[in-house]
Amino acid sequence: MVMSLLKCLLFYFSFNELTTAAEAILWVKTGEKFTMKCSTTLKDQDGMYLYVGLDRDREVLYYYQRGSKLTSRKGYWDRVTTEGPVDQLTITVSNLTIEDTGVYWCVYTKVNKSTFNNFSTQGKGSTLVVVNDDAPQLPCPTATAVTLTPFHLANEKLCPSGVVNIIIIIIITSLLTILLCAVIFLIWVAPRVKRCCNQGGSTPQVFPESVYEDMARKHTYPPDTQVES
Structure with a gap:
């Protein structure tokens, strides 16, 4: 299943980019191993890095030419072995998982002893490794024409x-x-109702108690009020 989907993705989206970047393609199953060879025509290289990913996202190992010292990175301990000189190095990665899928790059390095500058050069042998599980493979989906017919219930009228x-x-x-x-x-209707409300009776005038007290002191009375003799 995973193998089929991966094949389809590689074919439709990035197969051209991956195959251009990689010089070889290997299809392996989980739990198995793959072997690749890194080489360079440059002489007296100090060491070689092995990366995985189109942008060299993850470092797999570093091989130091002096003393043939191999340093595996985290996640590859006890899974990587090498054979041969640094300029013709054969690398084997075992116990593969789906996460090991990617493009593997060889990068050679040499330090200028006078300037102490480090020069890096890509080596030959970059390989695209596709790891598959043991599930059965299915063919890539293809577009098919589908004719839709109206659906009605049996007793529907x-x-x-x-x-x-x-x-x-x-x-x-x-x-x-x-x-x-x-x-x-x-x-x-609405304008006439509003007009009738506006033409309603006037509101009687109400005097607060303070006004009556003030009038009593000044001997004045509210309008329309008679004083008994």
Whole structure:
């Protein structure tokens, strides 16, 4: 399953980019191993790095030419072995998992002893490794034409077109009637109701108690009030 999906993805999206970057392609199963060879025509190289990923995302190992010292990185301990000189180095990675899928690069390094600058050069032998599980492979999906047919229940009776048209006309007529009544109310009824409210009786004048007390001190009385003799 994973193998088939990966093949499809490589074919449709990035197969051209991967195959251009890699000089070889290996298809292996989980738990197995793969072997690749890194080489260079440059002489007296100090060491070689092995990276995995299109952008060299992860470092696999560093092989130091002096003393033939191999340093495996985390995740590759006890899984990597080498054979031969640094300029013709054969590398084997065992006990593979799906996460080991990627492009493996060889990068050679040499230090200039006078300037102490480190020069890096890509070596030959970059390999695309695709790790597959043991699930059965399925072919890549292909586009097929599908014809859709209307579905109806066994006892379903379709309404005649004439009845449907009548129902639609009744609904539209009802909506138009409601809309017309709302317009008539806003244009004709609402202004008259407002006018009647504005022409209502006047509000009687009310004097607070403080006003009466002040008038009593000044011997004045509110309008329309008679004083008994």
